[in-house]
Amino acid sequence: MVVSLLLFLTACASPRPGDNFMENLARFPRDGYYIEDVPPLGFNDRDRGSAPLTSVFRFWGIRMSQDDVDAALAGTGSDLATIQERMIQLSGHQGLWAFAEYGNRRKLEERIRSDVPVIVMLQDTGDLHSRRYAVVNGFNRESLQIACQAGGGQPTVYSVAEFDRLWRPVQRWMLVVAPAEYPRWDMSMLEHVSRARFLDNQGLRDQALVDMNAALQMEPDNPDLLVAAGNLFRSAGRPGDAEDMYRTAFGRDEMNARVCNNLAYLLAEQGIKLDEAESFARRASILEPSNPAALDTLGFVLMKQGSFDEAAEVLEKARLRARYLPPDSRMEILIRLARAYVAAGQAHLARQVVRDLVRAFPEASLPADLETFKP
Numbered sequence: 001m002v003v004s005l006l007l008f009l010t011a012c013a014s015p016r017p018g019d020n021f022m023e024n025l026a027r028f029p030r031d032g033y034y035i036e037d038v039p040p041l042g043f044n045d046r047d048r049g050s051a052p053l054t055s056v057f058r059f060w061g062i063r064m065s066q067d068d069v070d071a072a073l074a075g076t077g078s079d080l081a082t083i084q085e086r087m088i089q090l091s092g093h094q095g096l097w098a099f100a101e102y103g104n105r106r107k108l109e110e111r112i113r114s115d116v117p118v119i120v121m122l123q124d125t126g127d128l129h130s131r132r133y134a135v136v137n138g139f140n141r142e143s144l145q146i147a148c149q150a151g152g153g154q155p156t157v158y159s160v161a162e163f164d165r166l167w168r169p170v171q172r173w174m175l176v177v178a179p180a181e182y183p184r185w186d187m188s189m190l191e192h193v194s195r196a197r198f199l200d201n202q203g204l205r206d207q208a209l210v211d212m213n214a215a216l217q218m219e220p221d222n223p224d225l226l227v228a229a230g231n232l233f234r235s236a237g238r239p240g241d242a243e244d245m246y247r248t249a250f251g252r253d254e255m256n257a258r259v260c261n262n263l264a265y266l267l268a269e270q271g272i273k274l275d276e277a278e279s280f281a282r283r284a285s286i287l288e289p290s291n292p293a294a295l296d297t298l299g300f301v302l303m304k305q306g307s308f309d310e311a312a313e314v315l316e317k318a319r320l321r322a323r324y325l326p327p328d329s330r331m332e333i334l335i336r337l338a339r340a341y342v343a344a345g346q347a348h349l350a351r352q353v354v355r356d357l358v359r360a361f362p363e364a365s366l367p368a369d370l371e372t373f374k375p
Contacts, residue, residue, distance in 0.1 A: 021157050024143040033113050034138035034147060041135065042066070043151035049073060049083040052119040052133040053090065055149055056177045059117055062094050078326055084175070087119075091177045097198045099191055103174040105160070108146075109139050110185040111176055119175040122150070122166040131170065180207075189218040193228055205236045223253040227262060234266060242266055260284035261294050268301045277301045285314075292322040296333050299340065308344035315340055331361055338370055347373070 025032045039058045045051040050069040057064050064072070069090070076093070077086045084100060091098035101107075111118050117137045124130040134156070138147030146163040150156035158166070176183075180195055180202075187195070196211035212229050219225050230245030246263040253259065264280035267273045281298040288294050295318035302311035315337040322330045334357040341350035354366065354373040366374055 020143055021138070021140050021145050021147055024145075025138075025140050028142040031142040032138065032140035033109070035112060035115055035117055038117050038135055038137040038149055040149050040153055040155075041133070041151050046132040046134070046151035049087050049133065051151075052135050052149075053087050053177070055135050056117055056119060057094060057096075060096060060177075060179065062096075064094075078324065080324055084173075087175065087177075092198055092201065095179075095202070096177050097180040097195050098175060098177045099194045100173065100175045101188075101190070102171045104172055105139075105164070107185075108136060108174060111183075112136065112139055114182060114184040116176055116178045116182055119177065120148070120167060121170040121173045122163075123169040124166065125169050180204075187214075189215045189222075189225065192218070193225065196232060197228075200232055200235055205232070208232055209236065221252055223249040223256050223259060226252065227256070227258050230262060230266075234262075239266060239270055255287060257284045257287035257291065257294060260287065261291075261297050264301055265297045268297070268304045271304060274301065274305050278305065290321055292318040292325060292333065293329070295321065296336065299336060303336070303340055303343065308340050312337060312340040312344055312346070312349075327361060331357065331364055334360075335367060335370065338373065342369075342373075351375070 022034070025034060037059065039055045041051045041055055045066065048070070050066050050073055053073075054064060054066040054069045057069065072090050072093075073083065073086045076090045081089070088098040088100060108118055108120075117135050120134050120136055122132055122134055132151070134148040134150035136146060136148040137155070139145070140147070144160040146158045146160060147155050148158070180199060183191070183195075192211045192215035196208040196215065199205070199208035199211065209232065212232050215225055216229055226245045226249035230242040230249065233239070233242035233245060243263065243266055246259055246266065249256065249259045250263065260280040261284035264277045264284060267277035267280070278298075278301050281294070281301045284294040285291070285298050295314050299311045299315035299318060302308075302314060315333060318333050319330075319337055322333050325333075334353055338350045338353040338357070341347070341353060350370075351373045354370055355375045357364070358366070358374060
């Protein structure tokens with residue numbers, strides 16, 4: 001909310017920045033903005049991703065302690081995920097859209113004016129150990145100041161020059177975490193794609209398609225964007241539209257492994273154009289020979305064609321390369337491999353794969369057709 005002189009003179013439950021910042025903001029309200037009630041960060045915790053995330057969660061009404069956020073972050077994402085990637089994923093689990101980018105002061109101000117606090121990283125030049133987080137919740141162009149929760153009970157006010165000196169070493173990294181309906185700035189193509197994926201994961205596919213179409217209007221010839229649109233149409237149960245998107249993407253970039261892989265999988269899961277699906281799958285595995293997803297798709301296509309022995313051979317390669325994939329993806333490969341061995345008449349190998357699956361994922365439930373191979 002824009003702070004008026006009346007608000008400045010009225011007592012507030014949460015601490016506010018210094019007098020100079022607020023006085024100038026009250027005198028020149030069009031030259032700045034301040035978001036009230038952003039919870040402070042603990043000074044000793046500001047180098048942990050859980051500190052700004054807890055503050056922002058509480059601002060949006062999600063009551064989690066920092067210890068709970070710490071524990072949730074530790075259990076989110078793959079072993080190789082960065083803390084920033086975990087912050088984004090955990091936000092999504094809490095029903096909040098999250099988008100990270102390398103920004104600038106204009107983008108920062110646009111988001112503050114939309115009543116969205118922004119998580120940033122700050123660092124003293126050349127000192128990696130000084131890296132810490134802050135939650136920016138105000139700016140004042142008249143006094144050339146930035147207000148944020150940067151650790152401690154009171155908001156910290158930086159001059160614009162000092163803030164930029166601290167922000168520049170981390171390439172002006174910023175993270176927006178907010179309800180999906182909140183953005184009131186002109187969103188970028190990447191923001192539309194990110195929100196489309198978030199909305200799709202929330203089961204709001206019609207809204208997701210609106211965002212994806214907005215992104216396509218911005219960059220209609222972008223092959224990666226066309227693949228993302230195809231993925232969304234596929235999840236929405238519109239395989240014909242998905243195929244159109246993938247084929248258009250292939251026309252833009254025939255060396256794009258994701259395009260080939262996704263088109264091959266789409267055709268195979270429908271059981272149509274299997275020779276063409278095989279061609280696309282082999283092309284993807286040649287373009288990215290160490291990619292387990294491409295090998296898994298090729299194995300899937302071969303199974304659809306009835307080439308079970310070759311499918312098992314390819315899926316074994318996928319299994320060996322899948323160690324860093326998320327658990328669900330690794331399980332999917334193992335299940336497909338076990339089924340390939342069953343179809344190839346090698347029950348003893350299927351039983352071994354199922355045993356390995358159960359050992360690696362003891363809580364997982366097996367498909368009914370593989371229950372008899374459970375040790």
